[in-house]
Amino acid sequence: MFKILGNSPASSVYLCSPNSGKIKTCLVKAKGKRPTHSALVELNMVSAFVGGHAGSKFMKRRRASINLLYGLPRKDFLVNNAVTFVESSLVSEGTEKSTSSIGVREESIVPSWGNVTFEQDRVLKLEEDATQLRTTSKELSTVLDNRVWLGETDEEMLSKRLLTLSRSNKVRSALGLYRSMELFGVKPNIHACNSLLSCLLRKQLLDDALKVFESMRKNDVVTAHTYSLILKAIAYHHDCKSALKLFFELEEDCKLKKDFDVVVYNTMISVCCKVNNWVEAERLWRCLKESNHAGSKVTYSLLVSVFVRCSRNDLALDAYYEMTQNGLKPGHDTMQAVIGACTKEGKWDLALCILQDMLESGLKPNQIAFNSVINSLGKAGKVKLAFEIYKLMRSSGHKPDAYTWNALLGALYRASRYADALWLFESIKVQERSTVSFHLYDTALMSCQKLGLWDKALQLLWQMEASGKLVSTESYNLVIGACEVAREPKVALQVYEHMIHQNRPADIFTHLSLIRACIWGSLWNEVEEILDQVSPNASIYNAYIHGMCLRGRVESAKQVYQKMRKYGLEPDGKTRALMLQYLSNDTSPRKR
Structure with a gap:
């Protein structure tokens, strides 16, 4: 028990030992003068209870008078018959120091208060009690690590103060x-x-945020925004897997699941999108629908994005269909991503409709979207539509690149318009020489092969070699x-020899073309040399x-067939039919 006499900078404190009944007087120096503005007063007080006895009436009255003197609430803090020391200070409001934690010092159970001294056994006893307090009451010790005395108990006013401090990033x-x-x-309000x-x-x-989160859950002061904050933090500081684990644990609790809304699901889908985890994104999509929540525009935009990046175009289209069925209008990026998914799935008609919707809505598709639609139309044999989209792309301010030209050349080639493809190639070389790639040259060479224009093909080959790049x-x-189509076997052999001289290895297609060309020539x-x-x-x-x-050299064909069977090679159906025909003629009995 203690007693404070006087209101001077130095006041006397009487300490009473319950065991001996002795009174010890100590001198306590005040830390500072009372500030002129509103302040929170923190008083370091000792409440001693031994053996469950609260002491005499005189001690109770003294404690009550001290509480009234310093404006403290009339409340006794009794925890496991322990003694708690709180360092005294005068702290002003509105500063970081005003609400900073002082509490029980970890360095020493008994703080240094000027000339205050205690008996050695008394100090040891207090240290043991304080250690027991921290061990048996973790929650209270956490609170005592950082606390201030409240000058008021109005929840609304304190919530506003907490909100102001948090917005000012005054963490302590x-x-x-x-x-x-x-x-x-x-209890502070949810917003605070x-x-x-x-x-x-x-x-x-x-760690502190998780403690506050658990306290909020305990007090039932949580919202969907609370869960979103924690889940994003877990994913940022740990990984997506940890955030998903926490999410599904919370979702299993029906009491907590009622606080989940589409924002929480969007948060987790976004976490999965960052690591391209489309499997968990699809799982969250199913959970969202099972919980009777309607997806938002953000939900479907995230789903389409991650599905397209992971080449799950079927799921991307499903998400887009569901989005439009729910009356949601997709954004610019979502529509372009869906166009890419449509072209990869061969749905050129849907891609064309989405592109037209973008143009009618005033949205400007990027060059990738235009190129995808042109390429898709070309593969479908819609050459005329492909060139119309090309004109729209030019009118939208986009300049065609190598991908555009290759899509147009490919459209002409697939439509068997080989001459038009060569004409377009020559136009590209004149107008857009910098965009001409070897891929465009190969498309032109394919047209030359179909038309049998071996001289044109040689000309293009020399141009490719003159560029200094390695020809494939x-x-x-x-x-x-x-040369094979044009029945020019000698030219074909010269190209082959030049190819070997350029250190380019021949493959099976090279040998097949040479053999066919030499046989017809x-x-x-x-032919025998190539075969060897x-x-x-x-x-x-x-x-x-x-x-x-076919050339009538049946005996040579029989010899090669015998060699083929000797090597264990399997003849195809045509070879087997020819050999059966000629071999049966040899074994049939001759007429006399």
Whole structure:
């Protein structure tokens, strides 16, 4: 028990030991003068209760008079018969120091108060009691780590103060005020709690934020925004898997699930999108529908985005259909992503409709969307529509690139308009020389092969080599194929020799074109040399046998067939039919 006499800077404190009945007088120096403005007064007091006895009436009256003198609430703090010391100070409102935590010092149970001294056994006893207090009452020790005495108990006023401190990023003050309100049973409103939670997360204090979150759940002061803040923080500081685990644990609780809305689901879908986890995104989409929540525009935009990035175009289209059925208008990026999904799925009609909707709505599709639609139309054989979209792209201010030209050339080639493809290629070389790539050259070489224009193919090949870039084996094969169609085997052999001289390896397609060209040119020795140079291959032997039989060299075809069977190669149906025909003629009995 203690008694304070006087109101001077130095006051006497009488300490009474219940065991000995002795009174010890100490001198306590005040820390500062009382401020002129409104202040919160923190008093360091000792409440001693031993053996469950509260002491005499005189002691109770003294304690009550001290509480009234310093404006403290008439409340006794009795925890496990322990003694709690709180450092005294005078703290002003409106500053960071005003609500900062002072509480029980970890360095020493008994703070240094000038010339205050205690008996050694008394100090040891107090240390043991304080240690027991921290061990047995974790919640109260957490509160005492950072608390202030409340000058008022009005929930609305304290909530506004907590909101102001949180918005000002005064973390210590805001957290101290919240813990003090919790200690005195004063509940801040939801807005103030969420603001404190945001303040802690902005300062990267996840552990404190989780403690506040658990306290809010205990007091049933949570909203969907609260869950969104915590889930995003878990995903940021840990990973997507941890956030999903917490989300589904909370969702299983029917009491907590009622607080979930579409914003919480959008938060988790966004977390999955950042790591391209489309599997969990689809699972969250199903959970959203099972909980009878309607997806928002943000929901479907996120779903379409992650599904397109992960090449799940079917799911992206399903999300788009559901979005339009719910009466939601997709945004610019969503429509462009859906166009890409449609073109990859071969749904050129839907892609064309979406593109037209964008143009009618005043939205400007990007060049990628235009190119995707042109390419999709070209693959579908809609050449005229493809060139109309090309004109729309030019009128929208987009300049065609190599992808655009390749889509148009490909459309003409698939439509068997080989001459038009070559004409367009020459126009591109004159107007857009910088955009001409080897891929465009290959498309032109394919047209030359179909038309048998071996001289044009050679001209394009020399242009490709003159660029200084390495020409691929496929390009040489196209030139050899043009020579094969034009029945120019000698030219084909020259291109082949030049190809080997350029250190470009020949493949099976090279040898097949050469063998077919040499057979039709009756270059039998060259055919034998090519057949000896390549490793045994069923496709090459089949082509050789076909050509020999068609040219009337049946005996040579039989020899090659025997060699083919010796190597264990399987003949195709045409080779088998030819050999059965000729071999049966040889074994049939001759007429006398």
